[in-house]
Amino acid sequence: MNYENILTSIDNNITTITINRPTKLNALNKATIEELHHAFAAAAKDKQTKVIILTGTGEKAFVAGADIAEFANFSVEEGVQLAASGQEKLFNFVERLRVPVIAAVNGFALGGGLELAMACHIRVASDNAKMGLPEVSLGVIPGYGGTQRLPQLIGKGRAMEMIMTAGMVTAEEAYRTGLVNHVLAQADLMEFCTGIAQKMMKNSPMAIGMAINAVNANFKEGENGFDTEIKSFGKCFGTNDFKEGTTAFLEKRKAVFSGE
Numbered sequence: 001m002n003y004e005n006i007l008t009s010i011d012n013n014i015t016t017i018t019i020n021r022p023t024k025l026n027a028l029n030k031a032t033i034e035e036l037h038h039a040f041a042a043a044a045k046d047k048q049t050k051v052i053i054l055t056g057t058g059e060k061a062f063v064a065g066a067d068i069a070e071f072a073n074f075s076v077e078e079g080v081q082l083a084a085s086g087q088e089k090l091f092n093f094v095e096r097l098r099v100p101v102i103a104a105v106n107g108f109a110l111g112g113g114l115e116l117a118m119a120c121h122i123r124v125a126s127d128n129a130k131m132g133l134p135e136v137s138l139g140v141i142p143g144y145g146g147t148q149r150l151p152q153l154i155g156k157g158r159a160m161e162m163i164m165t166a167g168m169v170t171a172e173e174a175y176r177t178g179l180v181n182h183v184l185a186q187a188d189l190m191e192f193c194t195g196i197a198q199k200m201m202k203n204s205p206m207a208i209g210m211a212i213n214a215v216n217a218n219f220k221e222g223e224n225g226f227d228t229e230i231k232s233f234g235k236c237f238g239t240n241d242f243k244e245g246t247t248a249f250l251e252k253r254k255a256v257f258s259g260e
Contacts (some may be wrong), residue, residue, distance in 0.1 A: 001042075005032040007057070008039050013050040014197045015043040016190075018057055025064030026056040028112045037089040044099050047259070050205060051197035052097075054120060055104035056113075059186060062105045062129065063113025068138070083143035086112075091119040091145045095216060098209030100200055104193045105129045106186060110168070115144040118153060121212060123179065124193050125171040126186035131179065132168035152219055154179050204241035205259035 007018040017039050019026040043049045056062040071082055094101055094116070103120035109131045117123050117131070125131075133146045141147060142163065151159040154177040162169065174180045184192050200208065210232040218225030236242045240260040248255035 001035075001038055003035045003039070005029075006035045006039055008043075010043075010046070010048060012198075013048055013201055014053060014194060015046070015049040015051075016053045016055065017043070018055050019063055020057045022058045022060075024067065025061040025108065026058075026113070027065055027067045028063055028116070029067035029070050033086055033090050037093060040090075040094055040097065040101075044097050049099060050201040052099055052101045053104055053190070053193050053197060054094075054101060054116070055106050055190070055193075059107060059128070061107040061113070062103070062109040063116055064108045065111035065113055065134070066144075079140075079143070086144050091115060094119040095121075096213075098212055099205075100197075100208060100212065102193050102196060104189050105131070105171075105180065106189055111135055111142065111146075112144050115142060115146045115149070118149040118179075119145060122181055122196065123174075124182045124184065124189065124196070125174060125180040126189045127171050127183055128186055129171040129174070129180075129183075130168045131171075131174050132166065133163050134166040134168075136164060137166040150179075153177075202254075204239075204245055204255075204257045206239045206241040206257070207236055207245075210236060 005019065005021050007020045009016050017036065019032065021027060021032065040052065043052050074082060100122070101120040103117040103123045105117050105123055105125040107126065107129055109117050109129060111134060114131045114133055133142045133150065135142050147163065150162065158177055171180065171183045175183045182192065214225065214229040214232050217223045217228035241257045244257055245255045
C-alpha cells in the first residue's frame with residue numbers, strides 16, 4: 001500500500017513507522033489513523049518484524065495532536081463515532097498487538113499524540129519533548145483513551161492535574177512520573193530505541209506476545225489478570241519456543257526462537 005501520511009521501513013527485523021506530516025506537526029487526521037492501522041496490522045502479520053518503533057518526522061513533533069479543523073463542526077453523534085472508531089482502529093489496536101511497540105517521542109506529543117504514545121508498550125523521549133492533554137482548553141476531553149491510560153501510568157492525582165490544567169510536562173518530568181521510560185538527546189533517540197528492540201529480539205516472540213496480553217489484562221474491566229497470567233503461563237509449555245528455550249538453557253547455548 002502506498003501511504004501519503006506515513007513512512008515505513010524494516011531493517012534487521014525492526015519495522016519503523018514514521019508519521020510524516022511535518023507541515024501539520026504530524027497531527028492525526030482520519031486518513032493518517034487509517035494508514036497507521038494498516039501499517040501496524042501489516043507489520044504484525046509480517047514474520048520478519050520482531051519489534052515496531054513508532055516516531056514522527058522532523059525534530060519538533062512526534063504528534064502535536066489531532067487535526068482540529070477536521071472535527072470542529074461535528075455533532076454529538078459524530079463526536080462519539082470519531083472517538084469510538086479511532087480507539088478501535090488505532091489506539092486499542094496498538095495496545096493489543098502481540099509485537100512490542102516502542103514510541104520514540106521526538107518532540108511535542110500533545111492530545112492524540114500523547115494518547116498514541118501511551119497506547120504503545122514502551123515510551124522513550126528526546127530531551128526536547130513536551131507532553132500534555134490540552135483538550136479541555138478546547139471545550140472537549142481526551143477521546144482516544146487519555147483519561148484511562150494516563151492515570152494507569154502516572155497515578156490518578158497527577159493525571160487529573162495534567163488533564164484539568166491542560167498543561168504540558170517536560171521530558172524530565174515525564175520520566176520522573178513514569179510516563180516515559182528513558183530520556184535521551186534527540187540525536188541518540190532512535191539508536192537507543194533500536195538497542196531496546198535488539199534486547200527484546202533475543203527473547204521468545206511467543207512469550208513476549210503472551211506477556212503483553214497478560215499485563216494488559218490487569219487493566220481490563222471484568223478480567224482477572226492473575227487468571228490470564230496463569231493460563232498464558234500454561235500455554236507457553238505447548239510452544240516450540242518453550243522447548244527451544246529450555247533445551248538451550250540445559251545445553252548451555254543461546255536459544256534460537258521461531259516464534260511458534
